[in-house]
Amino acid sequence: MLLPSKILENAVDEIATLPGVGKRSALRYALHLINSSDSDFAAFIGALARLKSDTHYCSRCHCISDNTLCPICSSPKRNQKIICVVENIQEVMAIENTGQYTGLYHVLGGVISPLDGIGINDLTISQLISRIPVEQTEEVILALPTTMEGDTTNIYINRQLKQFPNLKISTIARGIAIGDNLEYADEITLGRSIVNRIPFDKI
């Protein structure tokens, strides 16, 4: 795409580094910003600039937070004895939106992926392990993606957690999504959902 301005081109290139944004959308966003009012533009740039300088990570669960402890970790209403281990903050929000979970979280910041150069020390696994005795955790729920990398991470964490004999370790149920047609389900999921079948009254 031939742009009439180097400054516009530079901005379009930067916006196109956002995940899933192509050059055409980036140009649309850039032109929208150019045409916005000065105050709107200042608010936009200001909010983005503060993202990096002013956000912190919760010292306990490593979720993004404005304070040392995030609202979930500091809430007296949450069950302090259960930790749900997730890959990223997006999953925290997805699970929160279900309204089905009242425990705490632990954000790993990724999953073990040698191809992407993400090793054990890049994740907050050791911080998770050290939380268990301090918080007298009773259950850890592994809610990592059901990919090869997610499973590798699951197995590694599971092995580390074995040092706590009284700790219950569980993982989120895998099976046919609600509303899905059996004939379109992949074989591995369908096979597992038969092997790991649940009592009918628990549905």
Next chain:
Amino acid sequence: MLLPSKILENAVDEIATLPGVGKRSALRYALHLINSSDSDFAAFIGALARLKSDTHYCSRCHCISDNTLCPICSSPKRNQKIICVVENIQEVMAIENTGQYTGLYHVLGGVISPLDGIGINDLTISQLISRIPVEQTEEVILALPTTMEGDTTNIYINRQLKQFPNLKISTIARGIAIGDNLEYADEITLGRSIVNRIPFDKI
């Protein structure tokens, strides 16, 4: 969506003001920015901040430009006697990408749209009119959107341009898009494409 940080929430709200960006995508972009390196983040914010402060509009065609005259207006290779009138800079780039046009442009900055509060004085129509005698323009091509607002603007500009008796006024061809099936074309387009049929050897 319940976010654990006010700063993040604020940034997501701002990003979601971009055209076609929802809260979920905005969150994805915000988290991508938080996780990016300090230098990448600074480059991103810097490029966006310069968008408003450092870009200018070409004094002749009102396209975005780094200098007083845009690269198209200042190019000696372009035909200085033809002006193509477009709504926005996106259309300049779309027409440039076809490689079929070698004249100049005039960016109106919108089309007449009373419902959106856009009147004649919000557009660069008077600047277009004053270009004609100065540049001794021979032809004006109206390449506005084929909507009601675009047609209204077409008619208004056409009437204004009538004061130059030797000026040729044309509009881009409307008809069946190349690759389209006749049976799916709307009736108005199909009807017009029969009325305005062209000699076979001009295809």
